[in-house]
Amino acid sequence: MTQPHPAPHTLPLPPRPEARPGDEGAASPLDTLPVLARAYGDMVLIGRTEQGAPMCLVSDPKLIEFIHVQTGRLFDKGYQNVPINTLLFGNGLVTSEGDFWLRQRRMVQPAFHRERIQAYGAVMVDAARRYVEGVRPGETRDVHSDMMHLTLDIITKTLFDLEMGERAEPFERAMNDMFEADVVLRTALRGGEENPGAFAAFQDATSRIDRFVADIIRERRAQGGEDRGDLLSTLLAAQDDERRGMTDQQLLDEAKNLIMAGHETTANTLTWAWWLLSRHPEAEKRLHEELGRELGGRVPTLADLPRLTYTNRVIQEAMRVIPPVWTVGRRAKTDMELGGFFIPAGTALIMSQWVVHHDPRWYDVPEEFQPERWAGDLEKHNPRYAFFPFGGGPRVCIGENFARMEAPLLLATIASRHAVRVLPEPPVEIEAAITLRPRHGLRATFEPRGPGTA
Ligand code: HEM
Secondary structure, three states: OOOEOOOHHHOOOOOOOOOOOOOOOOOOHHHHHHHHHHHHOOEEEEEEOOOOOEEEEEOOHHHHHHHHHOEOOOEEOOHHHOHHHHHHHOOOOOOOOHHHHHHHHHHHHHHHOHHHHHOHHHHHHHHHHHHHHHOOOOOEEEHHHHHHHHHHHHHHHHHHOOOOHHHHHHHHHHHHHHHHHHHHHHHHHHOOOOOHHHHHHHHHHHHHHHHHHHHHHHHHHHOOOOOOOOHHHHHHHOOOOOOOOOOHHHHHHHHHHHHHHHHHHHHHHHHHHHHHHHHOHHHHHHHHHHHHHHHOOOOOOHHHHHHOHHHHHHHHHHHHHOOOEOOEEEEEOOOEEEOOEEEOOOOEEEEOHHHHHOOOOOOOOOOOOOHHHHOOOHHHHOOHHHOOOOOOHHHOOOOHHHHHHHHHHHHHHHHHHEEEEEOOOOOOOEEEOOEEEEOOOOEEEEEEOOOOOO
């Protein structure tokens, strides 16, 4: 279907819109990208990267599958061209390429084997139970900030076997500062501007995060690196084919990658699930009925997950309607033909979960939150990459199984005890940062629910 093209100039370039909708104002890409895809088709040129390469939005699931599967051979990520990505992720799994990436992936993968992460189910439920116990009935809280705390607690416990305790505060502050500066910086970059103040704040926050993680690695090396059942134990013991382990710098980068990639994504999945449930009382009622029936007031365990079918569908549908990762990008390594068009080497191919998950070719009334749509054979009928919240191919999310455990377990534990009622103010606005997050947080009151309450 697609190959390095022998006579590229015989093919047309993908269409380039005269003017992008919203060019005249600061329209969100969440509004403009679907409009462009529907108007111009599955391949459309949407601008240029910071390095001046053409940027093409690809919305055909078959092409998206091809690009994911051929990553490494015909495509690379090209993320290291963006300096803030390197500051954020170092040379870890998210940004690295080629043989270096493959070696690292092979060393980190065992930490995510199903059996290894099974034990983390109890850590997840335990953290959610403690959270629920700390919520006062009728209290108003920022659910987004709560979910961020909760998933950060869980990733630090499962990664470092560390109860955050008094160490938590400076680390959480550094993480918050980093996320805030990151949003400001990326917005400035999209507008072609620089923001030295935000860059300095970003550098300061990332170096505080580095120091925190480096201290933990040093302590663990000093303790002889024994297996404490956490992810770091596996990383400390990992060896490549030549029986070489990771250097401290590599460990630092990989640990940071797991924290960065693994905590905000799941927190946002849950935040959006609460928001969507709050707007769809009939779905919330079905969720509560299932939890009452299957759990009868006790906290869930991992063994309950296969029976919590509606709970899982709520998470699945929340990731469809508001995918936490809303675009992934690849770079064409050579001139090629793709979807009948000529793609010059260096072109950035943007694939957007937001665009594809809202495509009426794959989903009836795509804007509607309908967890029950996953009950039938939707997945069998749709092309495989009509739903790709975790990406795919060799660079598929390494934490997918972890997240697919964590999100429903937290939802079930919290929803068993509380109905989360989102307040009308401040209005909820979806901000397109690296992930989709609520710009002003998510204010909600917590109404207690007893065992068996529907
Ligand atoms: C709902 C939660 C999550 C979502 C939606 C998500 C989504 C994604 C996506 C789309 C990618 C592929 C990016 C690309 O192809 O360019 C990815 C990669 C990655 N994710 Fe996740 N993720 C989630 C949770 C996690 C968790 C819990 C962890 C770790 C604990 C994690 C660690 C990573 C890492 C390290 C990569 C890079 C893998 C590689 O390139 O080898 N993610 N994630």
